[in-house]
Amino acid sequence: MLSNARVSRRRVLGTIVGLGTATVLAACSQTAPPGPTVAPTTQPAAAPTSPPAAVATSAPAAATTAPKPTANAQPAVAPASPTAALAAGQAPNQFPRAQTLIFSESDAVNQFADVQIMNPHLPGIARSGWHFAFEPLFLYNPYYTDKVCGPPGLTCNNGEIPYQAESYAYSADYSQITIKLRNGVTWSDGQPFTASDVVFTLNMLKDNAPKLTWSVDMHQWVKDVVALDPLTVQITLTSPNPRFVFDHFVFHEDIGVVMVPEHIFKGKDPTTFTNFDMNQGWPVVTGPWKLTLSSPDQKFWDRRDDWWGAKTGFHPLPKMKRIIDLPNFLDDKRIELLSSNQVDATHDLQPANALVALSRNPKLIMWTKESPYGCLDFWTTGMFFNCSKPPFNDPDIRWAINHAIDRDQIVQIGYHGAGQKTVLPFPAFQPLQPYFSAVSDILQKYPVDAYDPNKTAQILQSKGYQKDQGGFWAKDGKRLSMVILLPPSFFLDITPVIVAQLHKAGIDASFKSPTDEGTILSLGQFDATIDGIGASVRDPYLSLSYFQSRYSAPTGQPATHYYRWKNATFDQLIDQMSQTPPSDPKLMNLYHQAMEQWLPALPEIPLVQHFLYMPVNTTYWSGWPTAENPYIIPSNWHRTSTLFINTLQPAQQ
Numbered sequence: 001m002l003s004n005a006r007v008s009r010r011r012v013l014g015t016i017v018g019l020g021t022a023t024v025l026a027a028c029s030q031t032a033p034p035g036p037t038v039a040p041t042t043q044p045a046a047a048p049t050s051p052p053a054a055v056a057t058s059a060p061a062a063a064t065t066a067p068k069p070t071a072n073a074q075p076a077v078a079p080a081s082p083t084a085a086l087a088a089g090q091a092p093n094q095f096p097r098a099q100t101l102i103f104s105e106s107d108a109v110n111q112f113a114d115v116q117i118m119n120p121h122l123p124g125i126a127r128s129g130w131h132f133a134f135e136p137l138f139l140y141n142p143y144y145t146d147k148v149c150g151p152p153g154l155t156c157n158n159g160e161i162p163y164q165a166e167s168y169a170y171s172a173d174y175s176q177i178t179i180k181l182r183n184g185v186t187w188s189d190g191q192p193f194t195a196s197d198v199v200f201t202l203n204m205l206k207d208n209a210p211k212l213t214w215s216v217d218m219h220q221w222v223k224d225v226v227a228l229d230p231l232t233v234q235i236t237l238t239s240p241n242p243r244f245v246f247d248h249f250v251f252h253e254d255i256g257v258v259m260v261p262e263h264i265f266k267g268k269d270p271t272t273f274t275n276f277d278m279n280q281g282w283p284v285v286t287g288p289w290k291l292t293l294s295s296p297d298q299k300f301w302d303r304r305d306d307w308w309g310a311k312t313g314f315h316p317l318p319k320m321k322r323i324i325d326l327p328n329f330l331d332d333k334r335i336e337l338l339s340s341n342q343v344d345a346t347h348d349l350q351p352a353n354a355l356v357a358l359s360r361n362p363k364l365i366m367w368t369k370e371s372p373y374g375c376l377d378f379w380t381t382g383m384f385f386n387c388s389k390p391p392f393n394d395p396d397i398r399w400a401i402n403h404a405i406d407r408d409q410i411v412q413i414g415y416h417g418a419g420q421k422t423v424l425p426f427p428a429f430q431p432l433q434p435y436f437s438a439v440s441d442i443l444q445k446y447p448v449d450a451y452d453p454n455k456t457a458q459i460l461q462s463k464g465y466q467k468d469q470g471g472f473w474a475k476d477g478k479r480l481s482m483v484i485l486l487p488p489s490f491f492l493d494i495t496p497v498i499v500a501q502l503h504k505a506g507i508d509a510s511f512k513s514p515t516d517e518g519t520i521l522s523l524g525q526f527d528a529t530i531d532g533i534g535a536s537v538r539d540p541y542l543s544l545s546y547f548q549s550r551y552s553a554p555t556g557q558p559a560t561h562y563y564r565w566k567n568a569t570f571d572q573l574i575d576q577m578s579q580t581p582p583s584d585p586k587l588m589n590l591y592h593q594a595m596e597q598w599l600p601a602l603p604e605i606p607l608v609q610h611f612l613y614m615p616v617n618t619t620y621w622s623g624w625p626t627a628e629n630p631y632i633i634p635s636n637w638h639r640t641s642t643l644f645i646n647t648l649q650p651a652q653q
Helices: 002-016 021-031 195-207 215-221 244-249 308-312 331-339 351-360 395-403 407-414 430-437 440-445 453-462 495-504 517-522 541-545 568-578 586-601 641-647
Strands: 100-109 138-140 160-162 165-170 176-181 222-229 232-237 289-294 299-303 322-328 379-385 473-475 481-485 508-512 528-534 604-608
Touching: 138 244, 160 165, 165 244, 176 195, 176 244, 195 215, 195 222, 195 232, 215 222, 215 244, 331 351, 395 453, 395 586, 395 604, 407 495, 407 604, 430 586, 440 586, 481 495, 481 517, 495 508, 517 528, 541 568, 541 586, 568 586
Parallel strands: 100 322, 481 508, 481 528
Antiparallel strands: 138 160, 165 176, 176 232, 222 232, 289 299, 299 322, 379 528, 379 604
């Protein structure tokens, strides 16, 4: 069924777009890594070279049998031996399937590349459990409504949910912040979580910029941080910033600065310290989970019944006794695992493939029962450029590329109609809607959604380009070509459509999905990428701030945000926005001025809103977030996943 859907899609692409389609889709198949053919397990392999055993469960045989390889599957790679901490006699206990929550969620495809890394601030660490084992100071639910704000039993106000901390307050000029921590929070080794841990973490990041995640932000904003008492932190900022807490300490989707235990990290080099030693109980976390297995194929997180949340009455213990994290897979493998009840949730699928999974397993549900089926995510999709590399450093070239892109066709073909185009780099959450309408006048002057290959031709001819014998634009014997990088396994649904559109307009485009894509982008060794910009959820400041020149770096040197676009006027306006509260009417005026700089330059081509087409499995677990009960996003790879993990209930068998 899946293969037929893909053949049909290719025929549609060939009929509508024509030029270059076969080449584009061939590139897609060449870059797809093989999926594994081994089922997840609940215990380590019996011997270093043995493949994992099947899941221990009382469910029907279909839930315990490894899925059959697909026609394109390659032989499975034998997993590496369990880590030294899991020597003979030290293997974790076995749990029934009904007491096990299984995710396929990481950034790595087919195998984990960070088996012995649990330092959440090391760049490149994959999401494989640490993101729910380390807990946040606060969380935010962008899907909150008048009826549902957060999970039952937790305090929630306008979507904000206190967690490790109870409250925060700004000084009148937004230059100082006081955070009150929750009493009774402890680390997994029994040590109390205190203000000293927060002070240590922020100073550690500040002193190691730009080598650690979030270190640039802490270096820019934190002037001083002190512990007024064991449960009170005072942060003095370098300049007023009314969003500092929300942008850094209120976890939403992938955003959030993780606090680390001072007594573990102190005296170690945080740029090399892996925070991994299961013999010593590392990683030490505040969440109710202990890492008991870490191999290239899977990671086990077993429940700690001494969790502070249950001991203090903050929240009952999670119902599952083990969480198994599997690597990310391509859609064929995700569908097989979901259909046979071997996983409870995966990374999001392509829309058509999500519907295939639903048709194969009646126990699967999605955010909504009707189109678009998925929930809106903050990771708005666009085409980003290395704006320091010719010819993409020329905004006219970027506009020529933009006019060759038909967003309606992207939605209809790539998403089978279950999507939404965008002309701005923000998610269409309700709080951001006024910012879309506020720049309608600029969009009339700079029509981002104007699909017009004739304008592409006019711009390129004005730049000295002419069509060569192959029908592609060329100048001085060199074609206008671009290689579009993709995050591994992402955007394979819409990228062939975009590349075929560019071919039709005479732009020699191709795409690839290398495993080191993140490093390539960081070093500026690329033309363009299709990626998401995950930042703003309440006002546009954070997303726009990523384009500031402070994040730029010469090619070959790492850049936190890889766009390398520089505009001094834009920088100044964004700095002013950073000091203006969202409630201040001045913010809208500053935003409008900033977009008068951003839209003509178009350092990114906004494409589509990002929806999470993510079936979840109700065979073993109930209480998943849905549009009818939107207490949090149901994405297992996000920093907010701790909320639904703690809320899930055993399904009635």
